Amino acid sequence: MVEIEELRTGALLSGLTEEQLVRVACHASRLRLDEGQLLFSQGDPAERFYLVLKGQVRLFRLSPEGTEKVIEIVTPGQTFAEALMFLNAPRYPVCAAALCPTELIGIDARDFASMLRDSVDSCFVLLGNLSRRLRAMIGEIDNLALHTATSRVARYLLMKLPAGRRTLDLGMRKGVLASRLSVKPETFSRVEKKLIELGTIEVQGSQVTILDQTALEEIARLGHSQELTLMPCASAARPIREQ
Amino acid sequence: MVEIEELRTGALLSGLTEEQLVRVACHASRLRLDEGQLLFSQGDPAERFYLVLKGQVRLFRLSPEGTEKVIEIVTPGQTFAEALMFLNAPRYPVCAAALCPTELIGIDARDFASMLRDSVDSCFVLLGNLSRRLRAMIGEIDNLALHTATSRVARYLLMKLPAGRRTLDLGMRKGVLASRLSVKPETFSRVEKKLIELGTIEVQGSQVTILDQTALEEIARLGHSQELTLMPCASAARPIREQ
DNA sequence: AACGCCGTTTGACCTGAGTCAAGGTGGCCT
DNA sequence: AGGCCACCTTGACTCAGGTCAAACGGCGTT
Numbered sequence: 001m002v003e004i005e006e007l008r009t010g011a012l013l014s015g016l017t018e019e020q021l022v023r024v025a026c027h028a029s030r031l032r033l034d035e036g037q038l039l040f041s042q043g044d045p046a047e048r049f050y051l052v053l054k055g056q057v058r059l060f061r062l063s064p065e066g067t068e069k070v071i072e073i074v075t076p077g078q079t080f081a082e083a084l085m086f087l088n089a090p091r092y093p094v095c096a097a098a099l100c101p102t103e104l105i106g107i108d109a110r111d112f113a114s115m116l117r118d119s120v121d122s123c124f125v126l127l128g129n130l131s132r133r134l135r136a137m138i139g140e141i142d143n144l145a146l147h148t149a150t151s152r153v154a155r156y157l158l159m160k161l162p163a164g165r166r167t168l169d170l171g172m173r174k175g176v177l178a179s180r181l182s183v184k185p186e187t188f189s190r191v192e193k194k195l196i197e198l199g200t201i202e203v204q205g206s207q208v209t210i211l212d213q214t215a216l217e218e219i220a221r222l223g224h225s226q227e228l229t230l231m232p233c234a235s236a237a238r239p240i241r242e243q
Numbered sequence: 244m245v246e247i248e249e250l251r252t253g254a255l256l257s258g259l260t261e262e263q264l265v266r267v268a269c270h271a272s273r274l275r276l277d278e279g280q281l282l283f284s285q286g287d288p289a290e291r292f293y294l295v296l297k298g299q300v301r302l303f304r305l306s307p308e309g310t311e312k313v314i315e316i317v318t319p320g321q322t323f324a325e326a327l328m329f330l331n332a333p334r335y336p337v338c339a340a341a342l343c344p345t346e347l348i349g350i351d352a353r354d355f356a357s358m359l360r361d362s363v364d365s366c367f368v369l370l371g372n373l374s375r376r377l378r379a380m381i382g383e384i385d386n387l388a389l390h391t392a393t394s395r396v397a398r399y400l401l402m403k404l405p406a407g408r409r410t411l412d413l414g415m416r417k418g419v420l421a422s423r424l425s426v427k428p429e430t431f432s433r434v435e436k437k438l439i440e441l442g443t444i445e446v447q448g449s450q451v452t453i454l455d456q457t458a459l460e461e462i463a464r465l466g467h468s469q470e471l472t473l474m475p476c477a478s479a480a481r482p483i484r485e486q
Numbered sequence: 487a488a489c490g491c492c493g494t495t496t497g498a499c500c501t502g503a504g505t506c507a508a509g510g511t512g513g514c515c516t
Numbered sequence: 517a518g519g520c521c522a523c524c525t526t527g528a529c530t531c532a533g534g535t536c537a538a539a540c541g542g543c544g545t546t
Contacts, residue, residue, distance in 0.1 A: 061381070061384075061385045061388075061389060063385075063389040063390070064464050065465075067389060069384075069385065069388045069389050071381060071384060071385075083370075083373065083374040083377050083378075084374060084378075085374075086367060086370040086371040086374045087371060087374055087375065087378075093378050093381050093382070094381065113367075116363075116367075117363050117367075120359075120360050120363055120366060123363060123366040123367075123370065124329060124356075124359075124360075124366075126370060127326075127329040127366065127369060127370060127373065128329040128330060130326065130370065130373040130374065130377060131326040131327060131328075131329045131330055131373065132330065133377060134326050134373060134376060134377055134380065135326075135327075135330075135336050137377065137380035137381070137383075137384065138304070138314060138336050138337065138380070139336070140380075140384055141304075141312075141314060141380065141383055141384060141387065142304045142306075142312065142314075144384065144387040144388060144425075145304075145312045145387060145425040146304065146306045146310060146312050147306070148502070148503090149502075149503065150502095173523075173524095174523080174524065175523070175524080182387075182388040183503080183504095184503075184504060184505085185523085185524070185525090186503090186504075186505085186524090186525080186526085187502085187503055187504070188524095189524065189525050189526080190503090190525085190526085192525095193525080193526090221307050222308075391532070391533090392532075392533065393532095416493070416494095417493075417494070418493065418494080426533080426534095427533075427534060427535085428493080428494070428495090429494090429495080429496085429533090429534080429535085430532090430533055430534070431494095432494060432495055432496080433495085433496085433533090435495095436495085436496090
């Protein structure tokens with residue numbers, strides 16, 4: 001069965017009392033997905049939300065013609081689809097599938113909502129979460145509408161860079177990351193190459209080392225249509241000018 | 244001063260009790276913006292949120308180079324920036340400016356939050372709101388990443404089309420709408436022209452008449468890279484094939 | 487009526503990024 | 517080992533949509 005210790009790993013749930021957790025645990029079920037296995041599809045009625053314990057879940061949109069776009073990668077400790085619980089006849093707005101063998105806990109939304117009624121504090125935690133996520137989404141839109149592919153990749157690298165370190169792990173297959181950043185795999189590869197040739201980064205599989213963080217930050221700052229040419233044969237450590 | 248009747252026009256606030264509304268009114272202030280006037284900037288500390296009474300407010304992101312992208316147009320009865328109230332040191336993630344002379348009410352976030360503590364119901368209303376907005380944002384991202392400019396315009400038209408009617412008003416300057424849809428004004432104009440030449444719509448200033456809704460729906464469905472050629476001189480009412 | 491101001495339209499051109507089609511490269515299985 | 521398969525890379529080409537610049541049109545002002 002579901003352990004309340006496991007539930008506590010969820011940021012969203014960690015604020016609940018022992019008693020509440022027990023109650024949640026009663027209406028929760030553990031599940032396990034194989035690599036690539038689909039959890040739910042866009043449009044399915046949403047009766048539960050999920051907490052990831054191990055692995056990674058890919059949330060993505062499907063267009064009618066079948067192209068897909070990764071909206072988010074959910075990692076252990078995070079919950080997803082819990083926002084739907086407050087809509088009347090909720091349906092999942094995305095598809096969810098495991099990126100690798102994954103363990104998660106499914107929590108009954110209806111019951112959870114009714115439990116929330118006794119706990120304004122938890123409501124506030126949730127409100128804070130949603131708020132944060134909303135902010136992130138705005139950033140995402142900004143990213144898509146205002147920045148080039150190169151800039152988006154640079155931003156991602158900087159965001160993922162652990163403070164103080166110069167090296168980071170992409171944490172997923174490059175193709176998946178590409179879709180997360182709304183870029184085709186081919187383009188992602190070319191961007192990576194460009195950054196390498198500029199002397200900004202170094203890549204070893206999924207290990208990326210930032211060689212020139214200032215330059216990378218400059219690239220990340222760039223909006224649309226800012227040229228970023230690789231000058232023919234200059235020594236070119238920092239081809240981008242300070243504005 | 245602020246009338247509680249006015250407060251009631253806000254979907255978010257309409258669920259509150261008389262008593263609560265009175266309290267909100269005490270910490271609220273009315274304000275009035277001229278056309279184009281800035282209400283707050285991206286990055287400003289967020290101490291209050293707003294309810295629009297009359298007019299329109301444009302929420303937009305600014306990139307460092309100065310290009311802007313409209314995230315949302317807020318119309319009377321809607322509140323905005325209320326999600327920030329649950330973050331610890333919140334700052335507005337967007338700029339807000341009036342599109343036309345606008346009246347609104349500013350509500351103290353701190354006080355409102357503490358009032359919410361006595362009203363789980365209101366929390367739920369808010370949660371529902373945020374949830375809905377989150378869903379909308381996902382749709383927006385989907386839109387940007389998976390659809391062409393033409394398809395986005397078509398979607399907007401269909402969305403704004405009052406049920407049963409064949410005509411709608413764009414409701415804002417075309418340039419503003421263009422930015423809302425992440426398209427340059429020039430491109431918007433061309434898309435419009437294309438749709439007219441296809442015989443799908445008719446335009447008279449900001450009045451748009453849908454002549455062939457099925458065709459428009461087909462166009463709206465199209466994702467990226469689906470060609471949509473205007474055939475040279477066919478009579479061409481429906482150049483898009485049923486899949 | 488002539489003027490200027492804005493928002494929109496049009497045209498010519500350019501470029502970022504997608505598409506299609508080959509090649510690499512590395513892991514995993516007999 | 518060899519071979520298969522999935523992923524990533526590279527190259528050549530195309531195209532949607534952005535850019536720049538010029539013309540158009542409506543409207544309020546003097």
